[in-house]
Amino acid sequence: MNSEFKGKRVLLIIGGGIAAYKCLDLIRRLREQGAVVRVILTASARQFVTELSVATLSGEKVHGDLFDLTDELEIGHIQLARDTDLVVVAPATANLMARMAHGLADDLATTALLATDKPVLIAPAMNTRMWEKPATRRNLARLIDDGVRTVGPNEGFLAEGESGMGRMAEPAEILAAIGQCLKAGAGALAGKRILITSGPTWEAIDPVRYIANRSSGKQGHAIAASLARLGAEVVLVSGPVALPDPQGVRTIRVESARQMLEACERELPVDAAICAAAVADWRVEAEAGQKIKKKAKSAPGGLNLVENPDILASLSRHGAHRPQLVIGFAAETENLIEHARVKLTGKGCDWILANDVSPARGVLGGDENTIHLVTAGGSEAWPKMHKSAVAEALAGRIADHFATSRKAAE
Ligand code: C5P
Numbered sequence: 088m089n090s091e092f093k094g095k096r097v098l099l100i101i102g103g104g105i106a107a108y109k110c111l112d113l114i115r116r117l118r119e120q121g122a123v124v125r126v127i128l129t130a131s132a133r134q135f136v137t138e139l140s141v142a143t144l145s146g147e148k149v150h151g152d153l154f155d156l157t158d159e160l161e162i163g164h165i166q167l168a169r170d171t172d173l174v175v176v177a178p179a180t181a182n183l184m185a186r187m188a189h190g191l192a193d194d195l196a197t198t199a200l201l202a203t204d205k206p207v208l209i210a211p212a213m214n215t216r217m218w219e220k221p222a223t224r225r226n227l228a229r230l231i232d233d234g235v236r237t238v239g240p241n242e243g244f245l246a247e248g249e250s251g252m253g254r255m256a257e258p259a260e261i262l263a264a265i266g267q268c269l270k271a272g273a274g275a276l277a278g279k280r281i282l283i284t285s286g287p288t289w290e291a292i293d294p295v296r297y298i299a300n301r302s303s304g305k306q307g308h309a310i311a312a313s314l315a316r317l318g319a320e321v322v323l324v325s326g327p328v329a330l331p332d333p334q335g336v337r338t339i340r341v342e343s344a345r346q347m348l349e350a351c352e353r354e355l356p357v358d359a360a361i362c363a364a365a366v367a368d369w370r371v372e373a374e375a376g377q378k379i380k381k382k383a384k385s386a387p388g389g390l391n392l393v394e395n396p397d398i399l400a401s402l403s404r405h406g407a408h409r410p411q412l413v414i415g416f417a418a419e420t421e422n423l424i425e426h427a428r429v430k431l432t433g434k435g436c437d438w439i440l441a442n443d444v445s446p447a448r449g450v451l452g453g454d455e456n457t458i459h460l461v462t463a464g465g466s467e468a469w470p471k472m473h474k475s476a477v478a479e480a481l482a483g484r485i486a487d488h489f490a491t492s493r494k495a496a497e
Pocket of ligand 1: 284344362363364365366367368395396397398399400414415416417418430
């Protein structure tokens with residue numbers, strides 16, 4: 088039995104999708120771990136699983152009707168939504184996500200979601216085309232901005248006989264994500280100071296022009312938010328991005344690689360540093376004081392480039408102030424693991440999150456990422472996940488790392 092589950096109350100909202108059947112297994116696993124599970128079955132979920140099976144497995148009365156007088160007299164929908172440690176929505180259908188994103192409260196499930204003051208975790212599940220529709224992307228982005236956490240979906244076999252993105256995370260994965268959320272409540276990273284770089288850097292050519300790259304900062308910003316939710320004191324040093332500053336994070340905005348390094352060094356010492364920024368490798372040796380004229384002899388062929396400082400390498404080799412854990416990214420288009428391993432030793436960091444950024448993958452600027460976690464001990468492939476799910480998984484791993492090193496020191 089894991090202590091993060093023991094005696095914890097989970098309100099599970101089962102949505103109307105074929106993956107609803109997996110929730111029966113999830114309820115069983117949660118109870119095995121010592122959690123108390125209350126369930127709201129939506130009207131369409133009742134087409135997929137029965138109230139009797141849910142009640143039998145949960146050992147609790149199943150809720151479903153907003154206007155059930157007996158229910159209201161016994162517990163009341165507001166209390167049901169608040170008298171819990173976590174709300175889990177599985178499967179989170181496209182329809183349920185849309186209603187959540189817009190704050191609708193037209194049945195017991197959405198009313199509870201609007202009324203709750205507790206963390207919410209969703210396990211989306213739908214057909215690939217529905218998952219990829221701009222409307223669903225917008226709803227998901229809004230939910231993430233509102234602080235909703237996600238687990239999955241995964242790529243795989245779908246009910247319609249097709250294969251693709253949209254399969255609900257497996258019960259074991261959802262259980263692990265629930266464990267992370269419950270740990271978050273207890274502040275698994277409380278007392279830890281973590282530095283993270285994110286976004287691109289801009290290297291000025293003259294007062295109006297600069298060298299940049301396509302990094303959106305989505306992954307780095309999501310990691311900062313996840314770490315803050317686990318109770319860490321997070322300092323985010325961000326290049327120019329079109330994202331809002333994450334909640335609960337101190338954000339320092341910079342433009343160039345040199346400014347980014349300076350800001351990072353000013354924040355030392357920290358317990359962990361994560362370099363997720365796509366730092367420009369090169370800068371223009373001498374930025375022109377005035378806008379370079381079209382006809383000027385020195386441009387563009389005459390741009391003289393010099394190498395930028397490597398922030399990851401310099402934090403990894405920082406002597407007395409080296410963070411206990413230094414993590415870098417490796418964006419590669421071929422021989423992912425090999426290149427990541429070279430980077431791990433070359434830069435002297437502890438973990439590398441390697442991702443394939445071939446244009447066909449749509450990682451740069453996109454919402455999803457396929458990660459291989461490379462450490463001195465080996466490598467581990469993670470399923471294709473939303474960047475926020477990657478962030479949650481990484482934050483969980485960092486919390487586990489500190490918990491293990493704390494135990495070893497005791
Ligand atoms: O060498 P490469 O740019 O592929 O390495 C990627 C990793 O190194 C990322 O973690 C990135 O944030 C970090 N990096 C850095 N400073 C640089 C270049 C890369 O921190 N100048």
